[in-house]
Amino acid sequence: MPGFKVAIDGPAGSGKSTISKKIAEKLNLTHIDTGAMYRAITYLALEKGINLDDESEYEFVSKVKIEYKNEKIYANGIDVTTKIRDDKVTKNVSKVSSFPYVRRTLVSIQQEAAKNIDVIMDGRDIGTVVLPNADLKIFLTAHVKERAKRRLKDKEVNNVTQDIEQLAKELQERDLKDSTRKESPLVVATDAIVIDTTNFTIEDTIERITNEILKRRITMEELQMKDV
Ligand code: CDP
Numbered sequence: 001m002p003g004f005k006v007a008i009d010g011p012a013g014s015g016k017s018t019i020s021k022k023i024a025e026k027l028n029l030t031h032i033d034t035g036a037m038y039r040a041i042t043y044l045a046l047e048k049g050i051n052l053d054d055e056s057e058y059e060f061v062s063k064v065k066i067e068y069k070n071e072k073i074y075a076n077g078i079d080v081t082t083k084i085r086d087d088k089v090t091k092n093v094s095k096v097s098s099f100p101y102v103r104r105t106l107v108s109i110q111q112e113a114a115k116n117i118d119v120i121m122d123g124r125d126i127g128t129v130v131l132p133n134a135d136l137k138i139f140l141t142a143h144v145k146e147r148a149k150r151r152l153k154d155k156e157v158n159n160v161t162q163d164i165e166q167l168a169k170e171l172q173e174r175d176l177k178d179s180t181r182k183e184s185p186l187v188v189a190t191d192a193i194v195i196d197t198t199n200f201t202i203e204d205t206i207e208r209i210t211n212e213i214l215k216r217r218i219t220m221e222e223l224q225m226k227d228v
């Protein structure tokens, strides 16, 4: 059984990880937050003190062990859940994740992790590169001011010290880097459903996506019955 796959993509602060986590709990899917993986690699690169601009220094990525346990993320056995949200990591993560070697290594880990299970995976290239045959693809977006406001609301969790104008500017810079890189940029998959959450609560968005998942599952079951 290949498992049921949901791909959630979109720009920073559109609600991908919060919403994916809640849908996973509700529908008994495994949630994989791929942004946390790129952040973990960026954290390790900073700790190692490598030259962040030199792709040849990222060979360590293929040997890194990333694990999720009890809502925490571990890199090489170290709990990095809080550390990966540091401003220094946020400022460098788009650069680190633009290197083809880093991306190809993490994409293959992500594809392996999603094999044979029911999964909801969120990131930037899930519907286009990681799970191109996903059963459902969602592209979440929201106005940049609203995304900055959300980040500010959760100040401590998101380690935010900037004001709203500065935050909006940084989000836009990161979106631009993520959308213009050569290797698997942030783009809307042609078969994705685009949901603008600017005026949606978290609950509204969860309900909308849950309905899409249930519809898709019913269609798939009907098709399977026809095959029997
Ligand atoms: O939560 P936030 O929107 O701040 O970002 P994230 O999902 O934690 O992702 C952090 C960064 O990792 C993004 O800005 C991208 O540069 C990179 N990323 C990526 O390139 N591909 C993915 N599938 C996920 C994240």
Ligand code: CDP
Binding pocket: 010, 011, 012, 013, 014, 015, 016, 017, 018, 019, 150, 151, 154, 197, 200, 201, 202, 205
């Ligand atoms: O993963 P991504 O960067 O797309 O966003 P997130 O980290 O899940 O959400 C960013 C912040 O926005 C979190 O603090 C969410 O609780 C909040 N949020 C919100 O207030 N309303 C929404 N409709 C979606 C997210």
